[in-house]
Amino acid sequence: MQLYNTLSAEERAQLIEEAGQQRLTLSFYAYAKIENPQQFRDDLFLAWNALDALGRIYVAHEGINAQMSVPAEHFEAFRETLEAYDFMRGIRLNVAVEHDDFSFLKLTIKVRHKIVADGLNDETFDMTNKGVHLNAREFNAILDDPNTIVVDFRNHYESEVGHFKGAITPDVETFRESLPIINEQLKDFKESKNLVMYCTGGIRCEKASAYYK
Secondary structure (H helix, E strand, C coil): CCCCCCCCHHHHHHHHHHHCCCEEEEEEEEECCCCCHHHHHHHHHHHHHCCCCEEEEEEECCEEEEEEEEEHHHHHHHHHHHHCCHHHCCCCCEECCCCCCCCCCCEEEEECCCCCCCCCCHHHCCCCCCCCCCCHHHHHHHHCCCCEEEEECCCHHHHHHCCCCCCECCCCCCHHHHHHHHHHHHCCCCCCCEEEEECCCCHHHHHHHHHHC
């Protein structure tokens, strides 16, 4: 039973080139309470290796964070491997607009303490009790409410490229650094303001939303 990658990047690239099939680059994440991350990891490897899926995936007791390359012809079969788990049914798959058949050349699934380093004590809150996701119309409406505080959970480089007017933009490199700074800025408004947050893919602000709730 193969549970780890056995091909070099060069060997895999050659196989991809010889196959001549389109591959889709995608990413997804999900927070969940996973009792046995190692078994979860091994089950995923067996299922995805059989589909020639490649990528870099982290799993932990708190969920999964994945960036992957999947053969287009196996996309629906790949989705079915996710649907086998209750917490990933209907999961949003962020599929890249432009595809690179060689974006990933190995299937690497690692068990980590966390899927995103945040420095939080997960025993103090329920990470699955997340905030409400807003669509564009709802987001614009709540931004117009003077009783709203907006927090940018990206790093300082991303917020300098562009951010929403009036947003709190911590001058930080990492998610872990941003939380104490934002805590300090929010301490006088915890009960009286709407708290709206945004980040690049959702994984950071979704965790933060559960923490602040």
